[in-house]
Amino acid sequence: MNPVLTKRSGLWQQVIARPQGALALGLLGFLYLCALFAPLLAPYGPGDQDLQKPYHPPTGFTWTQDGLAVRLYENADPTQALYRPIPGKTATIHWFPAGHPYRLFGLLPCRRHLFGVEPPQKIYLLGSDSTGRDVFSRLLYGAQVSLSIGLIGISISLGVGLIAGGLAGYFGGWFDSLVMRTTELLMAIPGLYLLLALRGAFASQFGSGEVYLLIVVILSFLGWSGAARVIRGLTLSLRAQTFVEAAIVTGLSPWRILWRHLLPNLASYLLVAAALSIPGYILGEAALSFLGIGIQEPSASWGLMLAQAQEMKVFMCNFWWLLSPGAAVFVTVAAFNLLGDTLRDVIDPHFRTSDR
Amino acid sequence: MTSSTLSSPQPDSAHLSPILLEVEKLAVRYPLSGGFLGRSRRFVEPVKGVSFRIRARQTVGLVGESGSGKTTIGKAIVRLVSPHSGEIRYRQERIDTLSGARLRPYRKRVQMIFQDPHNSLNPRLTISRIVGEPLEIHFPALRAEERRSRAADLLQRVGLSPDSLDRYPHEFSGGQRQRIGIARALAVEPELIVCDEPVSALDVSVQAQIVNLLQDLQQDFSLAYLFISHDLAVVEHISDLVLVLNEGRIVEAAPPEELYRNPQNEYTRKLLAAVPSL
Amino acid sequence: MPDPNAPPLLQVSDLAIEFASPERTIRAVDGISFSLASGSTLAVVGESGSGKSVTALSLARLLPSPPARVRSGKIVFDGTDLLTLPEAALRHYRGGRIAYVFQEPSTSLNPVFSVAFQLSEAMALHRRDLTDRRAAGVAALSEVGIRDPERCWKSYPHELSGGMQQRVMIAMALVCRPQLLVADEPTTALDVTIQAQILNLLREIRSRFGMAILLITHNFGLVKGFADHVVVMFRGKIVEQGPTDSLLASPRHPYTQALIACVPRLGESKKRLTTIDYDKLDALLSPA
Numbered sequence: 001m002n003p004v005l006t007k008r009s010g011l012w013q014q015v016i017a018r019p020q021g022a023l024a025l026g027l028l029g030f031l032y033l034c035a036l037f038a039p040l041l042a043p044y045g046p047g048d049q050d051l052q053k054p055y056h057p058p059t060g061f062t063w064t065q066d067g068l069a070v071r072l073y074e075n076a077d078p079t080q081a082l083y084r085p086i087p088g089k090t091a092t093i094h095w096f097p098a099g100h101p102y103r104l105f106g107l108l109p110c111r112r113h114l115f116g117v118e119p120p121q122k123i124y125l126l127g128s129d130s131t132g133r134d135v136f137s138r139l140l141y142g143a144q145v146s147l148s149i150g151l152i153g154i155s156i157s158l159g160v161g162l163i164a165g166g167l168a169g170y171f172g173g174w175f176d177s178l179v180m181r182t183t184e185l186l187m188a189i190p191g192l193y194l195l196l197a198l199r200g201a202f203a204s205q206f207g208s209g210e211v212y213l214l215i216v217v218i219l220s221f222l223g224w225s226g227a228a229r230v231i232r233g234l235t236l237s238l239r240a241q242t243f244v245e246a247a248i249v250t251g252l253s254p255w256r257i258l259w260r261h262l263l264p265n266l267a268s269y270l271l272v273a274a275a276l277s278i279p280g281y282i283l284g285e286a287a288l289s290f291l292g293i294g295i296q297e298p299s300a301s302w303g304l305m306l307a308q309a310q311e312m313k314v315f316m317c318n319f320w321w322l323l324s325p326g327a328a329v330f331v332t333v334a335a336f337n338l339l340g341d342t343l344r345d346v347i348d349p350h351f352r353t354s355d356r
Numbered sequence: 357m358t359s360s361t362l363s364s365p366q367p368d369s370a371h372l373s374p375i376l377l378e379v380e381k382l383a384v385r386y387p388l389s390g391g392f393l394g395r396s397r398r399f400v401e402p403v404k405g406v407s408f409r410i411r412a413r414q415t416v417g418l419v420g421e422s423g424s425g426k427t428t429i430g431k432a433i434v435r436l437v438s439p440h441s442g443e444i445r446y447r448q449e450r451i452d453t454l455s456g457a458r459l460r461p462y463r464k465r466v467q468m469i470f471q472d473p474h475n476s477l478n479p480r481l482t483i484s485r486i487v488g489e490p491l492e493i494h495f496p497a498l499r500a501e502e503r504r505s506r507a508a509d510l511l512q513r514v515g516l517s518p519d520s521l522d523r524y525p526h527e528f529s530g531g532q533r534q535r536i537g538i539a540r541a542l543a544v545e546p547e548l549i550v551c552d553e554p555v556s557a558l559d560v561s562v563q564a565q566i567v568n569l570l571q572d573l574q575q576d577f578s579l580a581y582l583f584i585s586h587d588l589a590v591v592e593h594i595s596d597l598v599l600v601l602n603e604g605r606i607v608e609a610a611p612p613e614e615l616y617r618n619p620q621n622e623y624t625r626k627l628l629a630a631v632p633s634l
Numbered sequence: 635m636p637d638p639n640a641p642p643l644l645q646v647s648d649l650a651i652e653f654a655s656p657e658r659t660i661r662a663v664d665g666i667s668f669s670l671a672s673g674s675t676l677a678v679v680g681e682s683g684s685g686k687s688v689t690a691l692s693l694a695r696l697l698p699s700p701p702a703r704v705r706s707g708k709i710v711f712d713g714t715d716l717l718t719l720p721e722a723a724l725r726h727y728r729g730g731r732i733a734y735v736f737q738e739p740s741t742s743l744n745p746v747f748s749v750a751f752q753l754s755e756a757m758a759l760h761r762r763d764l765t766d767r768r769a770a771g772v773a774a775l776s777e778v779g780i781r782d783p784e785r786c787w788k789s790y791p792h793e794l795s796g797g798m799q800q801r802v803m804i805a806m807a808l809v810c811r812p813q814l815l816v817a818d819e820p821t822t823a824l825d826v827t828i829q830a831q832i833l834n835l836l837r838e839i840r841s842r843f844g845m846a847i848l849l850i851t852h853n854f855g856l857v858k859g860f861a862d863h864v865v866v867m868f869r870g871k872i873v874e875q876g877p878t879d880s881l882l883a884s885p886r887h888p889y890t891q892a893l894i895a896c897v898p899r900l901g902e903s904k905k906r907l908t909t910i911d912y913d914k915l916d917a918l919l920s921p922a
Contacts, residue, residue, distance in 0.1 A: 241475050242472055242475040246476050249436065249467060250463065250493060250544070251460045251463035421825045422795070559681045559853075561893060562681070563898075564910075565909045588826065588900065592900060616900055627827060629830070631900050632829075632830070632855035634858055
């Protein structure tokens, strides 16, 4: 008999046992930790400007008798945003200095940051943008938006899809027809235009938090129909399995059968679907923000940062650091796809409920 | 032929025992798919007016080929399908009209064992949950550890060791899975078990073990069986009364020795001739 | 009847097959030898896990490798050792000179293609000489006792009953005129009545076309009157083999006796069936 997997713990062990699975999980773990601890890791806030230092290049490092230090630069030509390091002038890096106050995880009041330099000097690991904001700090704060939007979005759309598709598949009848016609309607609408229309229909003076919620809701609203259709099909085929008949004869209520017998059998599909759909949400947010109708200034998101990089397209090749959010999107999406593929590889041979 | 069912001779032991199940002129219809808005004027009728009764501690065998309607009759009795016409009474109470939670007391009395040992156990549940689930429903007063020890007892009773409790169905062979299915059916302490081809998917050597186990359990728990199979040789071994089903109708009903010695119906003779002889 | 002096069509000698997984290696077939003369029928009888199906699949090297691995032995078919043959040459044997009929007719036929397509495909692979595939296909369907072969030719698998599907599978095997037909539990998924028909059909086509048949079964009941020779397998080993009639009349090995005894017989109603006592067998088989 094949080595078959049934326990969920075994599943993650098998994913980690594969190199690509370990890589994907490692990358995602690192990215989410960064997002979680963004205020601690970032030396500055997402909106901290320094109008004296627009388009500052990434600062170089050097050793001094005080320890690790960064070079200081002078603005040689403000019109070209040309910076030159000043020979011999450095600022020592302090570990856990006090900086602007924040609340870690939104709860713990805190002033310490992982590293920093003595103000008014600045440390720009990934350079600065047009108003002298630290790209590295904004990347971390942007990760909070970009990485959480996928998780929340997929939870909503898979949740709605599971309830609608699962009930439609199990009970059939008019509810099934209603759900299926609705999904067909939704899938027939071109997604991008619906997004634009819905976003346009809501007031543009929304605050950042409200816009964030709105984007999640819009994306989930579009996303649940596909999941619902697949889940309905899976439920239909599971329903025909003898173990469901056995559960009915035992006297279980339909709800209990759905919860105890069908849901665990759908879990593997849901995991794969979630891993493979999250990139859609991340890219969706990035696209919306890129088009200027997503996250608004001064909040940071990867899409918004890319949009601002694009404004400076004349200088593009000179200011490569402004493209780092693009790299972050790329790595995240690739990692999720890799994880999804690995999960499917692990699950698929045993995806059918009977194993031979 | 159908009328002979009700007056058919019964073995003495079962003759005095009370009637558990009465099936009267049972017919089952399925609409053929298609038609506007799912409304269909055409039907298939796998069961066309079948009548029989099962007494306590009796085994009634139901033989027929695939398509004869035998599985549908079993499913109608446990109410997995609804009868189109006719009556099913259990201890004088009509159960064909019940539905939902009102069927629950009946489900404690009548259980089912299924053909396919690969599909009839949920692959995601441990054996202790599979066997313990009926206990949760029908003996809600039991605490978790009591359920577990009862499940262990049941497993032992069907010839499996109690350390099977925390394992999953895929770790067992076909015959062992069928034993687990039997333990699940026994958990509610039923009076009647509908056995739908319980040994057809098994090796002959395993088949013999399961048939013997069913006979032992019948003695110990005073069970009645409706034993559905396409194999007359197996049905003959276990039944007190054999019903021969052809195209949705009972064509012959007789005790097995009589059926073997003196088959009345052409179709019964065909079934008898098909059994391989050694 | 086969000529007793002719070399056997199939000669399996000292065949051992292992299945390797990271945790352990299982020896599914453990040094078995048997032979099959052309035009005769051999039944391999054993329970699940005895290695009988692995043996059947290994003949045309149909086992997936890995995990399966042939440790030793030879499979000589018509003078050629199939185990040393390159993959390309083997394709000529597979389905062509050695045809298979499997247990599940419903999954052995591809549900999205018509019978016509699947039969034509088989002919395109192994019977290039046939110009009128339709006529040959319909003829094959009628040879396997399908009453309306024209209609069957045009139908899809789901439109046929299990017995009909198995007949189509046999027709597919037949149309290539194989020298050896390997029937792996061909009737287990079927009703007893259909089982009898299929066995009769196999018997009939064997005598008509003179092919050899290797029947794999768990049921001794099917062997009598069908096979010339019987091989009894238990846990990867052959415990007994011989001519069917003498083996059935006086089985020598306790396992053979037990396996014969557990077949239910008609006319013994309400008697307990005989089961196999594996503990006793183990005690007998393992030298202390």
